[in-house]
Amino acid sequence: xxxxxxxxxxxxxxxxxxxxxxxxxxxxxxxxxxxxxxxxxxxxxxxxxxxxxxxxxxxxxxxxxxxxxxxxxxxxxxxxxxxxxxxxxxxxxxxxxxxxxxxxxxxxxxxxxxxxxx
Amino acid sequence: xxxxxxxxxxxxxxxxxxxxxxxxxxxxxxxxxxxxxxxxxxxxxxxxxxxxxxxxxxxxxxxxxxxxxxxxxxxxxxxxxxxxxxxxxxxxxxxxxxxxxxxxxxx
Numbered sequence: 001x002x003x004x005x006x007x008x009x010x011x012x013x014x015x016x017x018x019x020x021x022x023x024x025x026x027x028x029x030x031x032x033x034x035x036x037x038x039x040x041x042x043x044x045x046x047x048x049x050x051x052x053x054x055x056x057x058x059x060x061x062x063x064x065x066x067x068x069x070x071x072x073x074x075x076x077x078x079x080x081x082x083x084x085x086x087x088x089x090x091x092x093x094x095x096x097x098x099x100x101x102x103x104x105x106x107x108x109x110x111x112x113x114x115x116x117x118x
Numbered sequence: 119x120x121x122x123x124x125x126x127x128x129x130x131x132x133x134x135x136x137x138x139x140x141x142x143x144x145x146x147x148x149x150x151x152x153x154x155x156x157x158x159x160x161x162x163x164x165x166x167x168x169x170x171x172x173x174x175x176x177x178x179x180x181x182x183x184x185x186x187x188x189x190x191x192x193x194x195x196x197x198x199x200x201x202x203x204x205x206x207x208x209x210x211x212x213x214x215x216x217x218x219x220x221x222x223x224x225x
Binding site: 034042043044046049093095106107108109110111112 | 152154160161162163164167204208212213214215216217218
């Protein structure tokens with residue numbers, strides 16, 4: 001159980017285009033979904049936290065107009081990288097936290113999306 | 119502020135040797151701590167959490183509030199344990215990850 005599906009797994013596009021990444025919790029309802037960025041050989045950097053039905057909370061230094069997050073349902077969150085540029089090339093990972101259970105529920109991760117901007 | 123520190127970026131041991139991956143945290147409240155593992159070309163997976171007090175794949179981790187540590191241990195490392203390990207601290211609606219330790223188990 002607790003499967004998170006992330007799509008697409010890899011995308012290459014031209015500079016200036018917008019790219020949407022989807023994150024779905026397949027067999028559970030996610031109270032909260034998280035978006036991370038990972039640079040090569042580095043740890044995960046939290047970009048934003050999104051709660052279903054409310055605005056995402058962005059970490060300091062992350063441009064909310066650049067990285068649009070929508071969390072319209074308990075099973076789906078999307079990250080749109082708007083007007084992407086080469087410096088946005090990175091590995092983006094989403095995770096979701098189950099709304100069931102007591103205590104702090106661990107996050108379950110998607111496979112990640114490798115974004116390459118030419 | 120909450121912070122997770124993994125002092126070793128790289129750790130290399132021989133098969134059958136004991137292994138300990140260090141994790142220290144700073145947090146003013148009651149922490150919930152986790153270890154995640156990422157095998158080559160796979161997603162990040164939950165390995166264990168401190169409240170479960172269980173052993174997964176031979177790994178254990180004990181929360182030491184006095185030393186603010188949550189070190190991950192295994193008495194006899196296996197080659198298939200080679201991976202990236204992340205210590206994480208959960209709080210309310212947030213989770214912070216350490217920088218990660220790459221464990222290599224040599225034959």
